[in-house]
């Protein structure tokens with residue numbers, strides 16, 4: 001199935017919220033029904049739906065229900081409390097399955113979705129990467145997240161926001177475990193142990209001098225225990241790197257908090273741009289002094305020389321310095 005599916009029934013999240021808030025007791029169907037404003041039979045149906053999604057709920061209509069373990073689903077009701085005080089807390093949309101959260105977010109932004117809207121999917125059927133690439137999006141093991149921003153910036157400044165998103169991912173991975181040594185690869189890859197851990201796809205709608213909206217789509221490999229054969233040599237997850245499972249919910253909350261901090265800084269502080277360029281260069285082993293091949297038409301080779309003031313990669317070639325505006329950077 002390749003279309004956009006309906007959003008997750010918000011009542012599923014509401015039921016989970018009630019069960020989490022009463023985690024140590026059995027909650028009657030009547031109480032749940034009155035708290036979320038529906039009937040007991042509907043509660044039963046929704047509980048069955050949650051169970052089919054892998055949520056471990058004990059009990060039945062006669063005894064009431066209890067949550068046996070905390071589910072790791074990116075439901076708005078669970079994520080929103082982690083995002084209080086950020087621009088991302090109020091308009092969170094969740095899909096069990098959709099084609100691409102970027103596609104959904106771009107369409108929603110075009111219809112007026114406010115800045116800070118977040119679109120999350122447990123699974124994408126047509127996850128998109130840069131160029132014509134696909135993004136492998138298996139169910140509930142990665143974070144597939146797109147956010148809508150409406151910065152008052154010209155389109156030429158949007159690259160800086162993408163770089164800032166990379167910094168946010170870098171920060172969250174490092175905070176998770178100081179043993180991790182994430183590495184940024186221009187413009188928007190986060191590598192771990194030389195393999196791709198995260199990709200960022202920024203799309204925008206703008207006129208010549210002013211951005212209308214941008215969508216930043218982040219795909220972070222978290223609990224994958226394997227990848228399809230064609231990705232095995234190049235992709236990695238946090239789980240594959242460490243042998244540990246992580247809470248996608250906590251990670252997603254922390255990631256959006258870091259992104260909120262970077263974005264606020266960028267739109268409020270005069271020196272934020274310099275700080276982003278400096279920190280990106282510091283956290284990238286390949287932004288300076290690395291021999292690279294730029295896959296463009298035609299491609300070229302050279303040695304990286306850092307970023308220019310708008311965030312574009314500079315490469316020293318035999319013909320002099322060239323600025324990479326797009327194209328994939330292949331490390332040699």
Ligand code: BTN
Nearest residue numbers: 100102127128129130199217219
């Ligand atoms: C890349 O490295 O090529 C970018 C990958 C971006 C993947 C994310 S997953 C969430 C969002 N939805 C998409 O379809 N793509 C981005």
